[in-house]
Amino acid sequence: MAADDIIEIRGLTSFYGRRKVLHDIRLGIPRNGVTVIMGRSGCGKTTLLRHLIGLKQTSRGQLFVDGQDFGAFGEDALKRYRRRIGVLFQSGALFNSMTLRENISVPLGVHTKLADETIRIMALIKLHLVGLSGFDNYMPSQLSGGMRKRAGLARALAMDPEILFVDEPSSGLDPITAAGLDRLLVELKETLGMTIIVVTHELESAFLIADQLAVLDEGRVLALGSPDEIRASTDPKVVQFLRREADQEETDHSSYLEGLLRAG
Amino acid sequence: MKLSVEKSGVGQALVRIVGNLDMDTVPEARKQLFRLLGARGPSSLEVDFSSIASMDTSAVAMMVELLRILSATGRRLRLTGLRGDQQRLFSLARLNQAFGINHDTRESS
Numbered sequence: 001m002a003a004d005d006i007i008e009i010r011g012l013t014s015f016y017g018r019r020k021v022l023h024d025i026r027l028g029i030p031r032n033g034v035t036v037i038m039g040r041s042g043c044g045k046t047t048l049l050r051h052l053i054g055l056k057q058t059s060r061g062q063l064f065v066d067g068q069d070f071g072a073f074g075e076d077a078l079k080r081y082r083r084r085i086g087v088l089f090q091s092g093a094l095f096n097s098m099t100l101r102e103n104i105s106v107p108l109g110v111h112t113k114l115a116d117e118t119i120r121i122m123a124l125i126k127l128h129l130v131g132l133s134g135f136d137n138y139m140p141s142q143l144s145g146g147m148r149k150r151a152g153l154a155r156a157l158a159m160d161p162e163i164l165f166v167d168e169p170s171s172g173l174d175p176i177t178a179a180g181l182d183r184l185l186v187e188l189k190e191t192l193g194m195t196i197i198v199v200t201h202e203l204e205s206a207f208l209i210a211d212q213l214a215v216l217d218e219g220r221v222l223a224l225g226s227p228d229e230i231r232a233s234t235d236p237k238v239v240q241f242l243r244r245e246a247d248q249e250e251t252d253h254s255s256y257l258e259g260l261l262r263a264g
Numbered sequence: 265m266k267l268s269v270e271k272s273g274v275g276q277a278l279v280r281i282v283g284n285l286d287m288d289t290v291p292e293a294r295k296q297l298f299r300l301l302g303a304r305g306p307s308s309l310e311v312d313f314s315s316i317a318s319m320d321t322s323a324v325a326m327m328v329e330l331l332r333i334l335s336a337t338g339r340r341l342r343l344t345g346l347r348g349d350q351q352r353l354f355s356l357a358r359l360n361q362a363f364g365i366n367h368d369t370r371e372s373s
Contacts, residue, residue, distance in 0.1 A: 112322070188356075
């Protein structure tokens with residue numbers, strides 16, 4: 001583990017049922033930097049994120065947060081960790097029965113003793129940050145997908161998290177809004193010293209915001225390094241991913257036909 | 265967090281805050297500041313940030329509350345002694361102009 005790593009992943013192997021989705025992942029997340037985990041759909045990047053935010057139990061391997069074994073966290077330590085992190089899920093994950101302002105106020109009301117008016121202003125600040133000023137009384141159902149995503153980010157930022165996890169920030173966003181979101185993530189890192197972990201398959205965004213890039217393939221870390229190091233990689237799979245080249249046709253036609261023709 | 269009040273002139277008060285001004289300490293700081301602004305409060309309030317070790321957006325929100333209360337009654341709020349990181353927090357919230365803080369967020373720390 002490097003001295004300035006806030007999180008260290010050591011030998012993480014993960015399963016869904018009997019299917020292995022992560023294979024012996026070893027990765028350090030540097031403090032106050034943006035780490036982008038990228039790879040093709042189904043490569044295990046969202047599963048890795050679920051481990052890091054404590055939504056999936058680690059059965060093999062270890063995670064360390066500030067050098068402490070995450071698997072050994074008791075209830076209090078987990079609570080403290082949850083207060084330190086913010087998560088933007090792909091869907092935005094807002095409460096549909098609440099206005100945007102109420103959505104952002106929930107964690108502040110639960111975790112702090114701040115006055116209602118202070119919380120109200122904080123919520124408005126967070127909405128302004130993500131470009132949603134004036135939408136505080138809107139319900140999530142009244143917003144476009146991209147706006148819901150930004151509102152989800154505002155909620156993830158409610159507690160001024162030390163570590164921000166972002167799952168596919170650009171999905172569903174137009175290029176201009178996506179670029180604004182990228183800029184905001186970098187600004188949050190620079191202004192608040194936030195550690196940001198982004199999962200994405202958007203190459204342009206990844207290279208723009210990352211201090212460190214991890215390329216995952218079939219549950220393994222294929223390449224790890226700075227954007228320049230990844231660009232210079234000669235690994236054929238990294239090159240294929242960066243050039244957006246389609247796979248070679250590998251379908252076994254005879255077994256495919258056999259399967260189609262087999263009686264149900 | 266410790267908050268002390270000095271009179272710096274007729275109708276003027278200077279508040280010094282020492283320690284962290286964050287979600288854990290803002291409720292207490294707010295209580296003390298609101299008490300100060302109550303009946304016969306100062307016509308001008310200066311908040312000295314130079315001894316604040318760390319702060320978060322709850323501190324910014326509380327300053328917005330103070331600004332609103334003071335400006336609604338024709339009184340003044342002045343923030344002084346802000347370090348670069350504190351200025352950047354106001355800039356991030358796009359509130360630097362409201363508080364007369366001139367800071368370019370593109371500056372590095």
